[in-house]
Amino acid sequence: MTRNNSLLDTVVEIVDCAKPGESIEAYAVKERETEIRAYENEVESLTSATVQGIGIRVVNKGRQGFSYAVSLDDGTLQNTLQEARDNCRFASVDEFAGVATPDGVEPVSLDLYRADLQTYTTEKKVELALELEKAALSADPRIKNIETADYYDTICSNAVATSSGVAAESQETNCFLVVQSLAEDKNDTQSGLGYSVARHPDDLSVLEAASDAAERATRLLGAKQLPSGRVSIVLDPHVAARFVGIIGATLNGESVLKGRSLFTDKLNTLIAAPLITLTDDATNPLAYSASPIDAEGLATRRIPLIVDGVLCSFLYDSYTARRAGMDGTGSAVRAGFMGMPSVGAHALQLLPGKRSQAEMIADITDGLLVQNVVGLHSGINLVSGDFSIGAQGIRIRNGALAEPVREVTIASTLQRLLLNVIEVGSDLKWLPMNAAGMSLAIDDVVMSGT
Amino acid sequence: MDDGCNALLHQLSIISTTIILMLASDIINNVLAAALRTGGEFAEIFVEDKRSCSAALDDGRVEEVRSGHDRGAGIRVVQGETTGFAHTADLSEPSLIEAAVTAAAIAKNSNTGATPVPVQSSSTPLPTVRSEIGILPSDVSKSSKVELLRTADDAARSTDGSIIQVSAHYNDTRRRILVANSEGLFVSDDQIRTMFSVSCVASGDTGLQTGRQTIGQTSGFEVFDTYDLASLSRRAARRAITKLTARPAPSGSMPVVVSAGSGGVLFHEACGHGLEADFVAKSASAFTGRLGEKVAADSVTLIDDGTMAKEWGHYAIDDEGKPAARNVLISDGMLTDYMWDRNRAHKNGRQSSGNGRRQDFRCLPMVRMTNTYVANGTIDPDDIIADTDYGIYIAQLGGGQVNTTNGDFVFGMTEAYMIENGRIAEPIREGNLIGNGPEVLMSIDALGNDFAMGSPGLCGKDGQGVPVGDGTPTLRVASLTIGGTTA
Numbered sequence: 001m002t003r004n005n006s007l008l009d010t011v012v013e014i015v016d017c018a019k020p021g022e023s024i025e026a027y028a029v030k031e032r033e034t035e036i037r038a039y040e041n042e043v044e045s046l047t048s049a050t051v052q053g054i055g056i057r058v059v060n061k062g063r064q065g066f067s068y069a070v071s072l073d074d075g076t077l078q079n080t081l082q083e084a085r086d087n088c089r090f091a092s093v094d095e096f097a098g099v100a101t102p103d104g105v106e107p108v109s110l111d112l113y114r115a116d117l118q119t120y121t122t123e124k125k126v127e128l129a130l131e132l133e134k135a136a137l138s139a140d141p142r143i144k145n146i147e148t149a150d151y152y153d154t155i156c157s158n159a160v161a162t163s164s165g166v167a168a169e170s171q172e173t174n175c176f177l178v179v180q181s182l183a184e185d186k187n188d189t190q191s192g193l194g195y196s197v198a199r200h201p202d203d204l205s206v207l208e209a210a211s212d213a214a215e216r217a218t219r220l221l222g223a224k225q226l227p228s229g230r231v232s233i234v235l236d237p238h239v240a241a242r243f244v245g246i247i248g249a250t251l252n253g254e255s256v257l258k259g260r261s262l263f264t265d266k267l268n269t270l271i272a273a274p275l276i277t278l279t280d281d282a283t284n285p286l287a288y289s290a291s292p293i294d295a296e297g298l299a300t301r302r303i304p305l306i307v308d309g310v311l312c313s314f315l316y317d318s319y320t321a322r323r324a325g326m327d328g329t330g331s332a333v334r335a336g337f338m339g340m341p342s343v344g345a346h347a348l349q350l351l352p353g354k355r356s357q358a359e360m361i362a363d364i365t366d367g368l369l370v371q372n373v374v375g376l377h378s379g380i381n382l383v384s385g386d387f388s389i390g391a392q393g394i395r396i397r398n399g400a401l402a403e404p405v406r407e408v409t410i411a412s413t414l415q416r417l418l419l420n421v422i423e424v425g426s427d428l429k430w431l432p433m434n435a436a437g438m439s440l441a442i443d444d445v446v447m448s449g450t
Numbered sequence: 451m452d453d454g455c456n457a458l459l460h461q462l463s464i465i466s467t468t469i470i471l472m473l474a475s476d477i478i479n480n481v482l483a484a485a486l487r488t489g490g491e492f493a494e495i496f497v498e499d500k501r502s503c504s505a506a507l508d509d510g511r512v513e514e515v516r517s518g519h520d521r522g523a524g525i526r527v528v529q530g531e532t533t534g535f536a537h538t539a540d541l542s543e544p545s546l547i548e549a550a551v552t553a554a555a556i557a558k559n560s561n562t563g564a565t566p567v568p569v570q571s572s573s574t575p576l577p578t579v580r581s582e583i584g585i586l587p588s589d590v591s592k593s594s595k596v597e598l599l600r601t602a603d604d605a606a607r608s609t610d611g612s613i614i615q616v617s618a619h620y621n622d623t624r625r626r627i628l629v630a631n632s633e634g635l636f637v638s639d640d641q642i643r644t645m646f647s648v649s650c651v652a653s654g655d656t657g658l659q660t661g662r663q664t665i666g667q668t669s670g671f672e673v674f675d676t677y678d679l680a681s682l683s684r685r686a687a688r689r690a691i692t693k694l695t696a697r698p699a700p701s702g703s704m705p706v707v708v709s710a711g712s713g714g715v716l717f718h719e720a721c722g723h724g725l726e727a728d729f730v731a732k733s734a735s736a737f738t739g740r741l742g743e744k745v746a747a748d749s750v751t752l753i754d755d756g757t758m759a760k761e762w763g764h765y766a767i768d769d770e771g772k773p774a775a776r777n778v779l780i781s782d783g784m785l786t787d788y789m790w791d792r793n794r795a796h797k798n799g800r801q802s803s804g805n806g807r808r809q810d811f812r813c814l815p816m817v818r819m820t821n822t823y824v825a826n827g828t829i830d831p832d833d834i835i836a837d838t839d840y841g842i843y844i845a846q847l848g849g850g851q852v853n854t855t856n857g858d859f860v861f862g863m864t865e866a867y868m869i870e871n872g873r874i875a876e877p878i879r880e881g882n883l884i885g886n887g888p889e890v891l892m893s894i895d896a897l898g899n900d901f902a903m904g905s906p907g908l909c910g911k912d913g914q915g916v917p918v919g920d921g922t923p924t925l926r927v928a929s930l931t932i933g934g935t936t937a
Contacts, residue, residue, distance in 0.1 A: 039732075045533040045814055046556050049549075052539060053520075068518035070539040083517055090592045092511035122555070147734040147855070148912075182734060182855060191734065191855040223856075225931070228701040258509045259615045260651045260658060340514055378848035378862025379882035379933065383651055383658045388699070388881030388933035390851070390860035407858050409884050409933025411701065446935045448701030448884075 007159035008169045010072055014056060014081060018163035024081070025057040025099040025166075027295065028072065029158040029337050034122065036151045038129040048122070053337035058084040062093040068338045099162040100296035100318035103328055107292035107299040108283045112172040114200040117155055125151050128177065128201060135206045136179045136194070139214035142221065147180040147191060153201065160297030168297040173199050174288065176432050177209045183217035190404075192217030193238065193372075197288050197432055216371055220392055223404035226449040232367035232422070233410060233445050234360055234396065237429045237437030239370050240350075243417075244435040248280060248345035250382050250414060251305050253314035253331075257323055260383045262415060266311050272418035274309040275353070280331070282346035289434045295332040295341040303329045305348075317343045348435035353424040357439040360423050367396035368405060368447055385413040391447075408449040412442075420444050473497060475569050477543050478630045481525065482566040485550040486632055490527035490534070490557040491564050492796075493550070494631040496769060497523045497541065498811040501624050503587065507599035508617040515592060524811040525549045528793065529557035537812050567634030576773065578766045580640035582759050584672035587622035587644055594671075595620050598679055602648045605680035609687035612694065614658075615651035618683070622671075629771030639766045643917060644673050645906055650687045654694035661689025662864065666906030666917075668764040689846065689865050696877040699866070699934025705841035706883065706930045707834055707869060711902035712847045714920020716927075717752060718822055718909070719850035719859035720887035721745070725779050725787075726805075726817040726911075727794040729854045736857030736888050737785065745785045746891035749827055752780035754789055756804055756820035762906035762919035763820035770806035770815050777803045780891075791817045809914035819909060823921035827897025831924035834896045836872040842883075842932060843867045843874050849907070857887035860933075882933040890927055898924030 005013075011026035018024045035047040054077065055068040065087025069080040091097075133149035153175035161167045176197045183190050194213030196205045235243055255261035263271060272278075282291050282300035294300050296318055304312050316324065317332035320343055333344035361369065374390040381387075388411040395402040412420070425439030478495060485493035499521045506514040522539040523546060534556030536549040587595075602618040621644070628638040645666030652659050663686040667673040708716060721737065729735040737745065746752070756774030758764050765774050770792045778786050790798075791806030794817060807818035835843065848862025860882040868875040903921035 039531070042530070043532045043556060045535060047535040047537075047814065048552050049535075049537040049812065050539075051812060055518075064513070064515075066514065066516040068516075068520075070520055070522060080518075087515040087517060087592070090505065090512065090515045090596045092507075092513070094511055094513070145733050147729075147732050180734075182732075189733065189736075189855050191853065259653070260660075262658075338518055338520065340516065372853070374851040374853060374858070375849075375860035375862060375882040375884075376851075378850055379860065379880075381660060381880055383660045384693075384879070385657070386880050388935075390858065390882055390884040390933070392853070392858070406856065407884050407886055407931065409701075409860070409882055409931060411699075411881055411933045411935045446701050448931055448933050450703050450931070 007157055008161065008167060011159045011161040012167055014077055015161045015163040017081060021060065023059040023099045023163050025160065025162045025296065026054060027158065027160045027337060028054040029156065031154055031156040033154040034125055036126055036129040038133040038149045041130060041133065043126055054080065055337040056080050056084045057099065057340060058088050059097050059099060060088045062095055062097050063088045063091040064097045065091060066340050096319055096323040098319065098322065099164055100166050100298050101164040102166055103298060105299040105301060107168060110283060110285050110290055110292050112199060112285060112290055114173045117153060117173045117200060120201055125201060128204065128206065131206050132177050132179055132209060135210035136181045136213055139210045140183065140218050142183045142185055142218050143181050143214050144184040145182040147182055149179045150177065152176055160293065162297065166297040168293045170291050170293050172291065175201050175204060177204050177206060179209050179213045181213040181217045183221055185221040188221050190217050190220035190223065195431055197430055219394060220404045220406065223392060223406035225407045226395065226405050226447065228448045230444055231447050232364050232441060232443050234357065234364065234367060234369045235440040235442065236369060236371050237427055237439060238431065239373050240440040241431050241433055241435045241437035242373065242376060243440065244348050244350060245433060246376065246380055247278065247418065248348045248435065251314050252343045253316040253320040253324055254343045256314055257320055262385045263311060269311060270309045271311045272306050272309040273421040275424060276306055276309050276418065276421055277351035278306040278348060279304050280315065280345045280348050284347055286430055287347035287436065288430050288432050289347050291346065294330045295334040298328060298330045300330045300346055315343050315345060317341055345434055350424050350438060352426050352428045352438055354426055357425050357427055360425055360439055360441050361396055361401065362399040364396045364441065365398055369394045369396055369401060370410065385415050387412050387414050387417060408447050411446045411448060417442055473541065473628065475636065477546065479566065479568050480543065481546045481550050482630065482632050484547045485525055485527045485554050486564055486566055488554045488557045490529045490554055492528040492632055493566065494629065495523055495525050496811055497628040499626045500810065502622065503595065504619065504621040505595050505599055506617065506619045507603055509615065510603065512596050512599060515596065520810065522811045523549065525553045526814060527553045527557055532556050533793065533814065535814050564632055566632035569630045569634055569636035576637055576766060578638065578640040579642060579668060579764065583642050583670040585670040587642065587671050588624065590671045598646060598674065601679050602683040605683040606648060606650050606687040609684045610691050612652045612654055612691055613650050613687050614653045616648065618648045619646065621645050627769065629767065629769065631771065635771045637767050637771045641668065641765055642670055643668050644670060646679065648683045648686045650690045652690035652694050656694055659690045659693035661686045664905045666762050667760045668762060669760045692865065692877050693879065696879045698936045699878040699881050700932055700936050701934045703929045703931045705838050705926060705928055706844060707838055707841060707924065707926045708844045708847065710831065710898060710900040710924045711904040711921060712844060713922030713925050714823060714904040715847045715850045715861045717824055717922065718819065718920055719852040719861055720885065720890050721752065722819050722822050723852050724854050724857060724887055725789055727788045727790045728817045730788050731794060735854050740785050743785055744783050745888060746780050746783045747894045748783040749897045750780055750783050750891060750894055751778065751825040752822065753778050753825065754819055754822045758821045761821040761903060762917045768804050768806045769808045770802065772802045772804040772806060774820060775804040789817050789819065791815055807916050809916060813914050816912065818911065818916050819918050821919035824923065826901040827899055827923050829896050829898050831898040831900050834898055834924055834926050835869060835874060838869045838872060838926065841869045843869050852887065858884065859887055860884045883930045884933060885930045890930065893928040894925055895928045896926040900924055
């Protein structure tokens with residue numbers, strides 16, 4: 001039987017099945033998504049679908065079990081609950097295991113939902129994707145092909161309840177344009193990525209995405225490898241956002257508890273240049289990943305992680321907060337309904353500086369503007385701090401952009417990179433990821449080439 | 451064929467239709483007809499039923515025992531250059547028809563629509579991966595699975611006092627798929643994969659270091675008869691311990707020797723992705739237009755082979771219903787073919803190479819690798835090292851990534867050593883190496899005679915992850931750039 005209950009009703013009904021001595025958490029998600037890819041002035045593919053699912057966690061006498069399913073009918077829900085209960089039997093006893101309990105912090109009301117996305121026609125979305133490809137192609141004569149030009153939107157609802165009294169839900173709409181342009185010149189081909197992100201398709205900017213992609217592709221044409229040496233680097237906003245995301249991952253309270261953090265025993269000490277102030281704040285409605293609640297149903301909040309270079313807090317979900325004896329930070333995340341909640345950052349942002357990227361570059365005599373990076377998963381060790389990634393970008397000579405560079409690596413350690421930040425740019429941009437981008441200048445990095 | 455045999459086959463297919471979640475052929479025919487009603491040329495339904503069980507130990511405790519069931523269908527309709535796609539987790543006929551109509555919305559006002567060839571449920575079933583499986587993981591108790599975690603934890607911790615943290619992860623999946631299309635195809639597969647990984651953290655004067663080992667097979671619980679988990683775990687621990695004394699890696703370009711079984715990632719990134727027909731067709735590959743040309747050193751023969759039983763990228767049919775195949779991509783240094791899925795092959799008037807894969811029913815298929823390997827060479831691996839005056843020896847590779855457009859790629863080294871005067875010297879800290887695919891392929895100047903398959907991998911492309919395998923003998927690249935911090 002399929003029911004017309006709200007998601008919140010569904011998860012509350014499940015947690016109400018809790019037997020004495022047992023805690024239950026249920027998380028359900030329902031998402032409608034549209035994805036359109038344009039190619040050579042036609043729709044290459046159009047995907048439209050509804051995704052739904054539920055994850056149930058049971059904790060019994062300190063043992064925890066989890067199970068998930070895609071169907072929300074009564075029979076499946078009961079079977080899934082039984083399976084989670086069964087899985088408890090095989091877990092170790094952990095006195096801190098448990099679901100979240102209400103902590104008195106009320107979720108802020110965020111304006112993240114645009115109801116009329118529901119009725120926005122597919123034809124208009126197709127139009128946006130086709131326009132994006134066209135704009136990307138005409139942005140520069142050297143743009144000869146468009147690898148992908150995509151429109152994407154999602155209308156997402158999720159709800160969390162626990163038998164300990166948490167009952168929360170949130171609804172968001174998100175859409176973005178992303179284009180990968182290919183620039184050609186003589187014997188060289190280079191690609192460049194451009195984005196535009198909004199809550200509603202009418203707020204997307206085709207031109208912003210198209211011109212960004214064109215600039216990023218064309219300025220790399222003719223790129224060459226350089227000799228190795230020590231340089232200053234400027235991470236452009238796309239790269240800096242990923243770097244900030246990695247810093248956020250090192251401030252995970254679970255890693256500290258389990259002895260695999262770079263920053264164990266570093267609370268209240270200087271771990272970054274004093275100009276660095278980093279917060280995680282999912283209550284900022286401008287963030288792509290904004291949400292009033294975390295993956296355990298607790299209110300998200302603004303968490304100062306690094307203030308003036310000093311480490312102020314780690315991120316905690318309810319389990320790690322209990323175990324560490326700290327206040328929770330509403331930092332539970334999950335990889336969809338099939339995953340258990342874990343600790344992670346929601347919406348990281350550095351305090352922006354005062355100057356533009358061009359002004360920052362003007363102060364650098366010998367450097368590299370890093371535009372693309374590859375190998376973040378294979379070249380960065382969050383435990384040891386070793387940092388070594390592939391890079392493409394533009395050489396900086398005497399305060400100005402010079403020749404394009406490819407096939408080099410940049411290497412340091414995460415610890416040193418943080419301390420060596422010399423400036424944060426004013427060019428804040430939210431991208432479809434968990435951190436905001438802005439230019440970031442870092443001193444004394446080894447560039448490895450020929 | 452006599453009647454008795456026919457009856458047996460018929461019975462077999464009925465068994466497979468009930469066991470392999472199949473939808474009845476009349477429902478499928480109705481769905482495909484609905485999908486082509488607006489003028490589409492090709493329609494396909496992909497049904498998937500995936501059950502998985504995993505258990506994780508960390509910090510000495512079994513923290514997570516997780517199991518679940520994912521199920522649904524994806525329906526696509528192709529007209530000209532355009533594909534419409536919709537998916538649903540509800541396998542009832544009305545819901546499937548609704549998805550078919552949604553997918554068909556891309557094809558409009560055309561009278562050129564194809565008439566679907568009805569699928570027959572009595573067609574001879576192909577062999578499935580299931581037929582190769584010894585012990586179904588679902589027949590094994592969860593407590594036996596959890597026991598494996600404890601074995602790994604005990605072995606790793608007892609290796610040395612410097613091991614301060616161990617995590618271990620067990621996972622099995624059973625993925626049953628059915629593919630039917632408007633050309634009358636109606637096939638299924640029953641894919642079973644089992645994997646185990648262990649990660650250790652060692653602590654010393656120089657800080658923390660990590661070591662990791664992963665095993666995985668397209669097979670059942672019998673994989674643990676092949677591998678000894680205790681020695682696997684000790685090996686992961688020793689990797690972490692070794693790195694405590696590692697010196698910073700050098701920077702600059704130098705010869706690199708990669709141990710047998712480890713080099714697969716290098717080829718996966720240096721040319722594997724660039725040989726996927728979708729990148730090629732959009733001129734987003736450094737190998738576009740180079741068929742029949744010499745693209746690698748003469749000793750290099752590169753093969754992508756989805757038929758290799760037990761290997762991580764193995765299957766009986768791909769996610770478009772095409773049987774897995776052994777495809778020679780580079781033969782003695784000459785580029786012989788790309789890898790193809792149905793759509794790319796159709797546009798080029800040829801057959802798919804059995805490389806159409808998708809992460810799950812929510813995704814459109816695209817061209818993906820399976821098990822990609824370099825055929826064995828002739829040189830004794832010890833001679834390759836002895837013949838290298840100065841360079842890097844990589845004992846374990848991490849992941850990699852490629853910019854297919856210009857061919858630049860990186861891969862990580864998670865256990866590596868200096869080579870000095872033809873001997874393996876001190877360990878170096880981890881990092882990435884960078885090279886250019888087309889250049890690196892030409893500069894492979896030694897291939898060992900010690901071929902081995904590598905660790906199971908998860909290959910990501912356009913947001914979709916699929917299991918892949920790889921393999922190589924020991925090999926040397928004349929020059930790669932090391933992403934270290936010292937001169």
